[in-house]
Amino acid sequence: MTPDDTPDTTPEPRRNSSSSLRRALSILMYLAEDDGHPHGTSLTDLATGLQLSKSTVLRLLAPLRDTRLVDQDPENGHYRLGPQNALLGQVYLERLDIRRTASPLLHRLAQDAREAVHLVSFDPPEIVYIDKVESPQAVRMHSRVGGRQPAYCTATGKAFLAHAADEVLDTVIAAGLPARTPATITTPEDLRADLALIRERGYAIDDVENELDIRCVAAPAFNHAGAVVTAISISGPASRVTHERLPEIGHRVTETARELTELLGGVAPAS
Template sequence: MASLDSANETPDVPGARRNASSSLRRALSILKYLAEDDGHPHGTSLTDLATGLQMSKSTVLRLVGPLREERLVDQDPESGHYRLGPQNALLGQLYLERLDIRRTASPLLHQLAQDVREAVHLVSFDPPEIVYIDKVESPQAVRMHSRVGGRQPAYCTATGKAFLAHATDDVLDKVVLAGMPARTPATITSAEQLHAELARIRERGYAVDDVENELDIRCVAAPAFDHSGAVVTAVSISGPASRVTHDRVAEIGRQVVETSRTLTDRLGGIAPAPR
């Protein structure tokens, strides 16, 4: 005779597993709908939820019950509207606390370096400078003389400009006030030129250091974003100008943007709409 516990277990058969999987997916769709429903900032009614998800009201009620028990969904006692519960904030905070950007980015950086055959950097921002936090060397004989932990000015580097293109006015002011001396004949040295360059970066999605920081070195970079839509890191491809030629910049830009977008997704980030 089966015990009470074993009698209540879901049979381990393909049909039961499919049904459980289907229910889980539909329950998760409720969470996603509530998270994305900008049209109802004070919560969503049962009718709107059922209509939006193309489910019956009875199905929504059945699925939302366990979500309410775990405080993933809350219901307003007066209006009866549903909204995300506080447990989502806890899960999100735990995810962010345990997130390791370098570890998450590492396989993407190695793949990018292999595809482009140039040095790839992962960079953080400490205004008015950028800091290299990871590097994958180029497989070619002539390499970049950069190191993890090294710093460079933001205004004349591709990664720095990738950050600045999405920075607030006070951060931009801090960078400009720190000074913009010419490091090469191509360096941007005025606030007006810098603002115009940052507008171009926002439009095309990537930044270029066109031999502005070091002689004979050209770099292309793109930002990766966090859950708030802020730039959390930037990825760059760097190499001798004789290899990273003007003709290659657009294609390299496409590749670094693709890598940064994938990194944004893996970080749970949200890229802002193009401006």
Template sequence: MPDPGTPADGGDTTGSRRNSSSSLRRALAILLFLAEDHGHPPGTTLAELSTGLQLSKSTVLRLIAPLRDVRLVDQDPESGRYHLGPQNALLGQLYLERLDIRRAVAPFLHELAGRIGETVHLLTFDPPEIVYIDKVESPKPVRMHSRIGSRQPAYCTATGKVFLAHSTDEVFAKVVAEGMPARTSNTITGPERLRAELEAVRRHGYAIDDVENEEGIRCVAAPIFDHRGAVTTAISVSGPASRVTLDRVAEIGGLLVTTTKSISEHLGGAPAPGGAARPGKSVGGAP
């Protein structure tokens, strides 16, 4: 039986294109397989590729040859195992250098703002503060007064809690060392209670600023994971507490998590294997 990845004989150009497309998909499957952790020692054998992709060894060898030619795949001369080649690093670096995060995320922000009806922010982390880098206004009359480029403390904001929940002990200590003064009657002002809050953030996938940073304003936020599994940006939904009620928090949080998961996948990101870094030890549940 002829290999379905081999171009068809004769003048059927449609069949040739279809077979070429099939070969391309299989070649890409090889790259993706080599990129995953299958519990193999460094590199993957021909037999493991054949079994894992359900392709004959001859087909794998045919498909992998051009990948080796352009250094997308390398083969260890001693063990014969295959692994990703250095050209992947170049392509990845070029992608990251040319990535405009605001432009890439903008459609998601507008869709989320339209569904929830409140202001949506895109933020980054510059410990001990969060920084607003994009904003989609609520269509409703009462709006947020935040400005792109402005900053807020991390310890008392939903987005700050998201970043801290996925940060190291050193970052957590830096934020606490800057002080945790009360900004409203609801502000968390002690590091141990903040640790417990961060444990809840990791558990639920989103964070809440329950009128802790600004009187009358409630906020919900969720993380965007980059290609390393780190959280360098996040999205928040903010609005008057009379509209962003506690009864709506779970609904908004769920929509946020769904949206940020889609953004992470769109950008080639994913949560770090085994969970994110956790500052300190949890001392209890959410307050």
């Protein structure tokens, strides 16, 4: 036992098992903080950060160490996440079904926005519709699951491209940027400028760039590595998805994408 491991004698009230579990989980989350403890943290800092006594933290650490969810450095006594977390994360990701996970969010978004909602994947230079919830309104957008559209002129495609590696963007540009409507962005310079705006704003807009009279707003969802794994869009006739509605729709789709990112165990890159 290191000097830092010496329990204090602060009395603590009795805790039920639910409270103990929550506190033990708070240790894991504390050690996993992005800005925190890549080299581990001492018992004193852990107790201070969680506002618990040292004796409480030591008691909670015992089963976490037994299961290798937490390890202790033998040299300095600091605690850090153990290798069992990697196994749990791997199993979770292997069993994750993005379409099924996203489905309740898509249906809620379609009901709230009263427009068509799409979930897409990226197969450069195109996007692929992997799920769709129809608009509850009579006039609807014509699209189908499995259908493909160019990435450079669709909101979902630009949501991917805004966070893609340079070589991916170069591949899309090399495939050509033909005008599909009078509003289509057709030069690499203008496309790069639009992608920079998307990163700043948080969502992408297809302002009647892919189909006549169709306006679309999309936001990316990220995986555990901070890469865009899918994108969600709201699409509808330009007469309904007006310029005045874009901020409101952008907020709705961005919040839904953020929820999906959390469900996927993902993390959005720092803005």
